[in-house]
């Protein structure tokens with residue numbers, strides 16, 4: 399028997415209602431906030447991610463699904479959504495359309511990580527990007543949007559963490575300070591941190607193994623230049639002005655290289671180790687970095703699998719997917735079958751979800767199946783009914799049966815559905 403690849407999932411049945419719910423809320427709210435959808439390819443040139451996410455990041459070093467295609471090109475399944483959106487923005491000359499521009503995406507991402515609850519190798523993200531604005535107003539609006547998204551989905555038990563990584567010079571000074579501090583522990587740091595010390599210094603703060611050294615490490619917020627400081631203060635003021643609660647987290651650095659100034663993450667309280675629901679920030683240098691003009695930008699992404707885990711942990715009731723309310727059963731000659739398929743189509747064209755018997759079973763087996771799939775009413779057509787120009791409707795809950803004249807059956811069924819609701 400074939401098995402799915404480790405860290406991937408088959409999505410079907412009852413769980414789809416969570417996917418529909420999240421995608422519906424995300425699309426609706428995106429429209430309300432003025433984001434247009436963008437769909438980029440699932441794979442890109444490898445160097446796009448190396449350049450944007452960063453050569454020394456965990457994603458590029460360890461997690462990318464990279465392969466050579468038959469034309470000898472190095473291709474990577476996208477590990478995140480921002481780099482492809484930025485590539486599309488530059489390549490398609492979208493810069494000419496004026497600012498701000500706001501885009502959202504929904505789709506699968508791929509990272510070779512160790513699978514566990516809330517961490518997969520193929521996972522899905524909803525993401526949003528804003529191009530053109532250097533103003534803290536944009537940072538505030540983005541965080542408000544992310545917060546509102548979770549609230550609209552029905553979540554409450556989460557926390558927003560914000561930080562500022564400053565500008566390049568601020569960060570360089572801070573990295574030096576971190577190195578100065580960590581040098582005393584260099585011999586005892588874990589192997590990963592020994593590498594991070596040289597190549598990805600900020601990520602020292604993220605290490606689970608060496609967390610005990612973080613407490614007394616210097617804080618980025620003490621190294622912010624005047625402009626970054628002002629930007630950060632204004633962001634916090636704006637968030638407070640609309641009542642957004644947030645936690646300042648000077649240890650928050652995020653795993654990708656392209657961020658500057660604002661970074662944020664949203665953590666759910668009930669998800670354990672994989673608690674990050676969403677993360678993002680400002681990436682003013684990225685568009686230029688991959689060949690465009692200097693355009694300030696920012697964005698975030700939320701993990702859909704983790705949103706689903708959160709919805710379940712908070713017992714949020716999501717809309718059910720509408721099931722077949724009517725099941726059309728029949729037994730008899732060709733005319734009976736014609737009548738059955740015609741009636742099913744007629745009801746469906748009225749927007750009523752209808753199941754039609756496809757298995758050619760006995761009427762009692764058909765009724766049993768209808769009951770198993772939760773149909774509320776069964777249409778029963780036999781040769782006798784056909785001769786008399788009538789259709790029988792059985793209420794599956796009460797067992798009651800009524801007969802309708804053929805011409806009145808659609809309206810009769812509609813009335814019965816309305817009464818039921």
Ligand code: AMP
Pocket residue numbers: 478509511516517518519520521522523653674675676677678699700701702703704
């Ligand atoms: P990141 O781009 O790493 O900040 O990811 C943004 C969000 O995507 C995270 O907060 C998670 O909700 C989700 N996410 C990231 N990696 C994974 C993964 N391997 N499996 C499931 N969700 C993930």
